[in-house]
Amino acid sequence: MTTTITRDEIIAAVKKVPLIPTSGARLLQVANQTDHSLADIIAIIKCDAALTGYILKIINSPAMSRGREIASLDRAVSLVGEDMILSIVLSDAAAQLFQADLAGYAATQGDLWRQDWRSAIAAKKIAPYAKQPVNPDTAFxxxxxxxxxxxxxxxxxxxKIDAMVAAVDRGDFTDYSGAEQKAVGLNHSEIGYELAKHWQLPEPLPSVIRYHHHPLEGAEALRPLLFVVHLADIISMMTGSGTGADTMRHQIDPAYTDYVDLSRDDIARIIFEVDNEFNTIMSSLSGEGEPK
Ligand SMILES: [Fe+2]
Known part of the structure; x- marks a missing residue:
């Protein structure tokens, strides 16, 4: 593996990613505040006619509406809940990214979207087990x-995948992130962090993205949340989803027990619940809610 790709080339690619609409960025900001209400979310969406139309279209798709016609945004939001709304907004804003073919991971189109959905559900379920309070919405x-x-x-x-997989399996790197770093000078967490800054996402989201494989490298105050997402990522891979070559080639950091009080039984139950919830959501979305 020779490093012929430079950090600058990758950063330039990040800068070319379209910005998320103001309303999407604002929604993320508000959703991460512990004292926000559903009315705050509705108020932001209402200011964006295109987004309001898109949400109503998804909610009124045959599989989701179950025969009811929902003309009001207030009703749509209260019916499906904030998580679903946020996911619909993000799937719209970052459609190109979520639907990337991930050829560099030997994964197929849609794998990233499915894996991230499972992680989001798992993170929300794990959040109450953190030893310090973690906002379940931020975890999601x-x-x-x-x-x-x-x-x-x-x-x-x-x-580069075959050589990377072989190198990780041989023990040249502790995980797939190390192989990414060696291959192109940056790993996917660092690139995600650059993207989060490009999109001006509010903290702690950039930190969550940056440290999700190595939570101990993040600020002490953020570690309960970082470990929640770290565990959610691993658990969602255990439920059978993944993004190809790197699946199960990342280590669980055993220090999680200092930050999250999760027994083996809890993990087994959460895996089961995530799988059920994910399947229910996907069948209700029936393709309509996946990124365009
Ligand atoms: Fe990752």
């Missing part, structure tokens, strides 16, 4: 966004 959003760097790095990893 962090789970949804944590791996977006893969959509960008994938392009630069094409043709």
């Amino acid at each position: 959003t962090g789970g949804l966004l944590h791996d977006l760097g893969k959509a960008i790095i994938s392009h630069f990893l094409k043709g």
Whole structure:
């Protein structure tokens, strides 16, 4: 593996990613505030006619509406809940990224979206087990966004996967992130962090993205949240989803027990619940809610 791709080339690719609409950025900001209400979310969406139309279209799709016609945004939001709304907004804003083919991971189109959805559900379920309070909504959003760097790095990893997988399996690197770093000078967490800054996402989301594989490198105050998303990522891989070559080639940091009080039984139950919830959501979305 020779490093012929420079950090600057990758950063330039990040800068070319379209910005998320103001309303999307604002929604993420508000959703991460502990004292926000559903009315705050509705008020932001109402200011964006295109987004309001898109949400109503998804909610009124045959599988989701179940025969009811929902003409009001207030009703749509209260019916499906904030998580679903946020996911619809993000799937719209970052459609290109979520639907990247991930050729550089030997994964297929849609794998990133499915893996991130599972992680988001898992993160929300794990949040109450943190030893310090963790906002479940922030955990959900962090789970949804944590791996977006893969959509960008994938392009630069094409043709290198076999050598990378072999190197990780041989023990040359402790995990797949190390192989990414060696191959192109940055790993997907760092690239995701650059993307989060490009999008001006509010903290702690950029930190969640940056440290999701190595939570101990993040600020002490953020570690409960970082470990929640770290565990959610691993658990969602255990439920059978993944993004190809790197699946199960990342280590669980055993220090999680200092930050999250999760027994083996809890993990087994959460895996089961995530799988059920994910399947229910996907069948209700029936393709309509996946990124365009
Ligand atoms: Fe990751």
